[in-house]
Amino acid sequence: MSDRRAKDALYDGLASVAKALGSGRRAEIVDLLAQGERPVDEIAAEIGQSVANTSQHLQHLLRSGLVGTRREGTRIFYSLAGSQVADLWLALRGVAAEHVAEIDRLADAYLGDREKLQTMSRDELRRRLRRGDVLVLDVRPDAEFRAGHIAGAQSLPIGDLRKRLRDVPKDTDVVAYCRGPYCVYADDAVRLLGRNGRKAARLEDGFPEWSRAGLPVANGDEPDLRGRAPAKRARPRSTSVSS
Amino acid sequence: MSDRRAKDALYDGLASVAKALGSGRRAEIVDLLAQGERPVDEIAAEIGQSVANTSQHLQHLLRSGLVGTRREGTRIFYSLAGSQVADLWLALRGVAAEHVAEIDRLADAYLGDREKLQTMSRDELRRRLRRGDVLVLDVRPDAEFRAGHIAGAQSLPIGDLRKRLRDVPKDTDVVAYCRGPYCVYADDAVRLLGRNGRKAARLEDGFPEWSRAGLPVANGDEPDLRGRAPAKRARPRSTSVSS
DNA sequence: TTGCTTGTCAAGTGCTCGATTGAATAGCAG
């Protein structure tokens, strides 16, 4: 053991990255930023913490090299430092799901009963997207859709779903997806759609996993279910997926 | 945010895995166990801690689901809980190396000057192994070699290298490897071999990375440079690599 | 300039963590 001191310091350095992910709140932040960049106040709202505390956590992640910042006027946008960080997060989540018995219980407690919901795998969704006989709904907030989404998906944020139900055709299979396996938006969407006579299923995981698997993605504005500009009023019944 | 409490608990659970890796000593343990199972006292010696303290860390890793145990008489062998854990560790190390500026400095401090040492990439080593014109030396302790090694490698633990120098042919390129990029054994071996007129290079990383890349591995005893049984005396000059 | 928004910084508090020490247990060999 040539130099115990230096070796310890090196491994302490490596462990510092794990430490950064070793707080539930910071884990939530990383999970959220895997969807795209976000300003501090929105992150704080998402994780249910004060802005000051959130800022502290973000500083911690910044010092650890896991995130980066971009300034725009008075707002500061945080984002993951790179795709490796997203990969690390997915690996961590995978190990937890696989090897930590308690995660199942905690997930059930948070997600509620998922058993009855129809699901679809990435591979199958990909096949059906190619056939063009499925409507894929991205039910995440609009900003996340614009930051990146499954190619061919339509944006319909969960908050707007109820009042825009009429835009969802009844004669097409619908697949909803959101942030990942521990996100409830798609569950809620599938339940709501099911209650309203649509054949809806939930993609087993979310956008980050799709992207990481190298499947086709798109970003920026795309024509969504109706027109997009808030100036326009909803048209009678429009653009279902035709492909 | 349906149930903030449950969501926080879930992410705390996910973060608990990161917490387990969030101590330099535990990181060292995981790095070590990536080479294969080990009993407690050996782990303690490797990380330079008391047995009691090491046991505590191991219990922590056990509770977190990252390692498992196997009993054999009075000894208890710890090992990683699965290949996903090794992947997680490699991902973590990768992020640290890529995004944490300080890691470079710490690595230099521990590893000393590596600049002058010849290195070889995995891909090139694989090609040369197929051609059969290279001698690959596994300079890790014998137990780690037996737990798994690069197919075609010979075991020559760093501690034995000096007294077995004569077994290393002078007319063949030699590549030494050990535990990974932050392991000094191969460095020491290459330096020693170089001083003694051998053309030696260091594999850029170690056995876990080779294995993870899906390249051919072997395990158990294999004929090494000379015969293996301690009863036999070294033969004059023998088995160089023939192919 | 003043005022407003967004985000950071600094200090304080209760809690958790890592390392140490000394004692206790499980398995084996006499």
Added chain:
DNA sequence: CTGCTATTCAATCGAGCACTTGACAAGCAA
């Protein structure tokens, strides 16, 4: 059984961490 080895458990103490509060800085708008 007694002793021995390998490992764990329990108690302790100091250091570090998460969250709060209140003040401060940076950018913009009037």
